[in-house]
Amino acid sequence: xxxxxxxxxxxxxxxxxxxxxxxxxxxxxxxxxxxxxxxxxxxxxxxxxxxxxxxxxxxxxxxxxxxxxxxxxxxxxxxxxxxxxxxxxxxxxxxxxxxxxxxxxxxxxxxxxxxxxxxxxxxxxxxxxxxxxxxxxxxxxxxxxxxxxxxxxxxxxxxxxxxxxxxxxxxxxxxxxxxxxxxxxxxxxxxxxxxxxxxxxxxxxxxxxxxxxxxxxxxxxxxxxxxxxxxxxxxxxxxxxxxxxxxxxxxxxxxxxxxxxxxxxxxxxxxxxxxxxxxxxxxxxxxxxxxxxxxxxxxxxxxxxxxxxxxxxxxxxx
Amino acid sequence: xxxxxxxxxxxxxxxxxxxxxxxxxxxxxxxxxxxxxxxxxxxxxxxxxxxxxxxxxxxxxxxxxxxxxxxxxxxxxxxxxxxxxxxxxxxxxxxxxxxxxxxxxxxxxxxxxxxxxxxxxxxxxxxxxxxxxxxxxxxxxxxxxxxxxxxxxxxxxxxxxxxxxxxxxxxxxxxxxxxxxxxxxxxxxxxxxxxxxxxxxxxxxxxxxxxxxxxxxxxxxxxxxxxxxxxxxxxxxxxxxxxxxxxxxxxxxxxxxxxxxxxxxxxxxxxxxxxxxxxxxxxxxxxxxx
Numbered sequence: 001x002x003x004x005x006x007x008x009x010x011x012x013x014x015x016x017x018x019x020x021x022x023x024x025x026x027x028x029x030x031x032x033x034x035x036x037x038x039x040x041x042x043x044x045x046x047x048x049x050x051x052x053x054x055x056x057x058x059x060x061x062x063x064x065x066x067x068x069x070x071x072x073x074x075x076x077x078x079x080x081x082x083x084x085x086x087x088x089x090x091x092x093x094x095x096x097x098x099x100x101x102x103x104x105x106x107x108x109x110x111x112x113x114x115x116x117x118x119x120x121x122x123x124x125x126x127x128x129x130x131x132x133x134x135x136x137x138x139x140x141x142x143x144x145x146x147x148x149x150x151x152x153x154x155x156x157x158x159x160x161x162x163x164x165x166x167x168x169x170x171x172x173x174x175x176x177x178x179x180x181x182x183x184x185x186x187x188x189x190x191x192x193x194x195x196x197x198x199x200x201x202x203x204x205x206x207x208x209x210x211x212x213x214x215x216x217x218x219x220x221x222x223x224x225x226x227x228x229x230x231x232x233x234x235x236x237x238x239x240x241x242x243x244x245x246x247x248x249x250x251x252x253x254x255x256x257x258x259x260x261x262x263x264x265x266x267x268x269x270x271x272x273x274x275x276x277x278x279x280x281x282x283x284x285x286x287x288x289x290x291x292x293x294x295x296x297x298x299x300x301x302x303x304x305x306x307x308x309x310x311x312x313x314x315x316x317x318x
Numbered sequence: 319x320x321x322x323x324x325x326x327x328x329x330x331x332x333x334x335x336x337x338x339x340x341x342x343x344x345x346x347x348x349x350x351x352x353x354x355x356x357x358x359x360x361x362x363x364x365x366x367x368x369x370x371x372x373x374x375x376x377x378x379x380x381x382x383x384x385x386x387x388x389x390x391x392x393x394x395x396x397x398x399x400x401x402x403x404x405x406x407x408x409x410x411x412x413x414x415x416x417x418x419x420x421x422x423x424x425x426x427x428x429x430x431x432x433x434x435x436x437x438x439x440x441x442x443x444x445x446x447x448x449x450x451x452x453x454x455x456x457x458x459x460x461x462x463x464x465x466x467x468x469x470x471x472x473x474x475x476x477x478x479x480x481x482x483x484x485x486x487x488x489x490x491x492x493x494x495x496x497x498x499x500x501x502x503x504x505x506x507x508x509x510x511x512x513x514x515x516x517x518x519x520x521x522x523x524x525x526x527x528x529x530x531x532x533x534x535x536x537x538x539x540x541x542x543x544x545x546x547x548x549x550x551x552x553x554x555x556x557x558x559x560x561x562x563x564x565x566x567x568x569x570x571x572x573x574x575x576x577x578x579x580x581x582x583x584x585x586x587x588x589x590x591x592x593x594x595x596x597x598x599x600x601x602x603x604x605x606x607x608x
Contacts, residue, residue, distance in 0.1 A: 056419050058358075103599050110356050111553070111598055113419055117358065118546035122591035129584050136584075238542065242427055245420055280434050287427030294417045294424070295407040 007173060014166040021158055030158040034226060036267040037161040038219055042240060043247035043259035044168045045215035048175055049208040050245065051253030054188035055109050059100075059116030060244040062123045063213045065235040066093040067220025072133045072230060075141050082160060086221040093217020094210040101209035106202060117241075124236040138231030141224040157222050168215050173256040175211070184208055185254075216244075239283060243267075246290040252302025261301055323457050328579040329572055334464040336571025338533060340564045341471035341526040342544060343551040344478060348519040350549075351558025352495035353512050355404065356419050359426040361541035361548060363520055367393070367527020368442075368536040369433060375444040382444045383470065386528030390521040397520030400425075401513045426541070433538035441535035449532060467529035474525055478518075479560045491515045495558055543587060550594035555604050562606025569593075 021030065042060055049055055067089030074085050096119075104115040128136045143153045150156040175181045183204045186194035195201050224230045243266065251262025266286060273282035297304055342364060349357040370389050371382035408418045443449075448462040482488040493501050494511050502508050530536060551570050555562030570593055578586040597604060 050416075054416050056416055058423070103595055107598060107602050109416075110350075110419070111602070113356070114358075114546075114549040114553070115594060115598065118550065118591040118594055121543065121546045122588045125585065125587045129582075238427075242423065245423065249420055280431055283427060284431040284435070287424045287431065290424040291421060291428070294420050295403075298417060 007170060010166055010169045010173075014162055017162055018159060021155060021162075027152065027154055030152075030154045032271045034154070034158050034161050035271060036264060037158070037165045038223075039243055039247060039263040039267040040165040040260055041161070041168045041219040042216055042244040043251070043263040044165075044172045044256065045212045045219070046244040047248040047253055047256070047259040048172055048215070049205075049212040051248050051259070052176065052181055052184035052188065053205055053208055055105070055205060055209075056113040056245070057116045057209075057212065058113055058241050058245070059118075059120040060216055061236045061238065061240040062116065062120040063093045063097065063216035064220035064223070064240050065120075065123060065127070065232075066096060067217035068223040068230060068235045069127060069133055070217070071221045071224045072139050072141065075224065076132070079144070082222060082225070086160075086164070086218045089221035090214040090218040093220075094214030097209040097213025098206060101206045105205045105209070120236055120241065124232050127232050127235070134231070136232060138229055138234075139224065140229050143225050143228060153225070157226055160222055161219075164215075164218055168219075169256060169260060171211065171215070172259070175208075176256050180204060180207065239286075242283065242286055242290070243270075246286050246293075248300070250289060250293045250300055252300030252305075254299065255302050258300055258302045265301075324579060325576070327458060328575045330458055330460065331464065332572030332575030333568055334460070334468045334571075335575055336568035337468035337471045337564075338464070338526075338529050339547065339551055339571050340475050340567035341467070341522065341529055343548045343555075343563050343567055344475055344560065345519040345522040345526070346548045346552045347555065347558060347560060347563045348478075348515055348522075350552055352491065353515055353519075355401075355516060357422050357519070358419065358545060358549075359422040359429065360519075360523060361544035362426045362429045363393070363396075363523035364527040364530060364544065365433065365536060365538060365541045366429060367524040368531040369437065369527075369538075370524070371528045371531050372442045372444055372536070375446075379445075381446055382531055383466070383525075383528045386524045389524045393524040394517040394521040397517035398513055400520070401516040405509065405513070430538055430541065437538060439537060439539075441537045442531070443535040444531050446532070463532050467532055470525070471529060474522065475560065475564055478522070481518075482560065487511070487514070546587070546594065547590040550590040550597070553602075553604055554593055554597045556606035557604065559604070559606035562604055565605055 017033075021033075024030075042064065046057060046060055050057055067086070070089040070092055071082075071085040074080050074088065100115055100119055101112070104112040127133060133139055146153050147156045150159065175184075183194070183199045183201075186197070186199050187201050187204065191201055220235070223235070227234065247262035247266050248259040249262070250266060251260065252258030266289070269285065270282040273285060293300060299306070342361070345360050345363075346357065349355045349360065367386050367389065371385045374380045374385040375382050404418060404421065408421065448466055450463070452459045452461050453465065454460065480488075482492055490501075490506065491511050491514070493506075494508050494515070498508050498512075530540075547570070551563060551566045554570065555564075555566035570590060573593070574586045574589045577589050
């Protein structure tokens with residue numbers, strides 16, 4: 001019997017989730033599921049740069065907001081189909097990634113981390129001062145009528161995000177298994193040695209930043225229609241920054257499934273905590289889990305699982 | 319219309335603000351510049367200092383600046399505890415950088431949310447005699463609430479400068495910053511020195527927090543605005559240089575105030591990012607860098 005290639009599994013799960021979205025009538029599940037899927041995109045996209053190469057990006061919110069505000073601009077201009085907004089958001093976000101990466105990635109990794117942190121703050125300043133997109137008051141976007149073939153617009157958004165999540169996971173997996181992924185792993189382990197062996201380090205890092213930022217921008221594009229009222233505070237929420245770091249760290253950063261596990265786990269905990277306790281407390285939970293995991297289980301859940309498997313293997317074959 | 323008078327006032331206010339920025343950044347200069355510990359949670363420790371000043375001032379009527387000076391030993395101890403933990407968990411195993419960053423990011427979150435849960439999102443302020451009155455020369459108005467932090471901050475920074483350049487321990491810490499490995503070969507306990515220096519860095523946050531709440535009302539998430547700013551100043555000054563930090567802080571404070579006079583205060587946060595990117599693109603070693 002031939003081994004089933006692992007890229008089949010994400011597709012099978014996505015198809016099952018899609019089938020479920022057809023059956024489930026309660027809109028709330030679509031609403032909550034959208035957030036979980038959005039975090040799968042953000043966490044997997046973050047991991048392409050942060051997990052594979054070890055360069056920390058604190059500015060996930062900036063890339064996400066570029067996508068979201070890109071949609072707002074398009075919405076005011078000519079209301080294109082959502083797919084166009086997603087593409088444009090992705091392109092603009094990856095260009096911003098290109099500039100930031102090119103300016104700071106030649107230096108030590110810390111500078112890139114700080115620059116991305118500051119990037120989020122500055123873009124927020126720009127948006128607050130930009131009256132065309134609503135400035136500090138925010139922007140109300142009117143959802144288009146339901147799309148043909150979908151029971152409701154929320155359901156449509158859910159399916160769109162499902163497709164985005166599937167694409168992101170497959171892209172992350174493809175990068176991990178290609179020469180790019182090996183090059184990035186070499187950078188993570190020892191950049192100087194990698195450079196000496198002929199790995200084009202700067203080009204790989206910039207490429208990874210562009211892909212990662214672009215995917216985050218794509219995740220942000222449907223957001224204005226999802227919450228219908230977009231203001232700078234919700235688009236640039238620091239929750240995106242911390243979650244997209246915490247999820248891969250908790251899930252495990254060296255394997256593409258890690259961010260997905262982390263995203264599903266944390267996003268579900270947060271959805272439950274928001275409903276049952278309070279929305280501030282759920283950020284506290286994320287912060288606490290983040291600290292616990294990086295100190296006690298630095299390789300995340302995937303790492304724990306692998307250690308367990310290794311130990312069992314050693315026991316089985318003495 | 320922007321008059322000459324307005325511009326002069328902006329420059330003077332900018333210098334006063336810049337002096338305060340030096341106090342805010344000095345902890346980062348020590349931790350990041352000298353010890354190579356990327357403590358992005360530093361601004362949130364400053365906010366913690368502000369809130370301690372607020373609680374004591376409100377309940378006992380004590381002067382906020384006196385309070386934070388009394389609080390420095392506590393912050394020093396806190397710094398030592400955090401360093402011990404950081405060292406044991408990340409540096410010892412040699413997996414510092416990335417995980418250390420994420421660790422401080424987590425600390426930032428936990429403290430900020432704790433403050434948020436305890437005090438809510440309201441702005442808090444303190445009552446003292448020097449908040450309100452101005453001292454003026456001819457056309458220039460100097461609000462005392464800016465002058466006193468400026469003077470205090472310059473005193474603190476000068477004190478630290480003397481400590482790092484003229485005392486035995488201070489010079490030993492500078493030596494750790496230069497070449498830790500060489501020093502450890504001479505049987506020096508470099509970990510103890512770094513621990514001490516990190517304690518000092520966190521202790522400065524308490525004092526900076528006292529200045530902050532004198533200058534403006536404080537809310538738990540104010541720290542975020544300062545993250546970009548302090549790192550911009552630190553990098554612009556040339557990592558680890560106290561003189562450079564002061565010069566960079568004065569420059570950034572002045573440029574920010576002029577920007578907000580000319581274009582409106584909502585543009586001020588963008589200044590620090592522009593300064594950071596320009597520095598990294600043109601001269602990554604900063605003003606006083608080697």
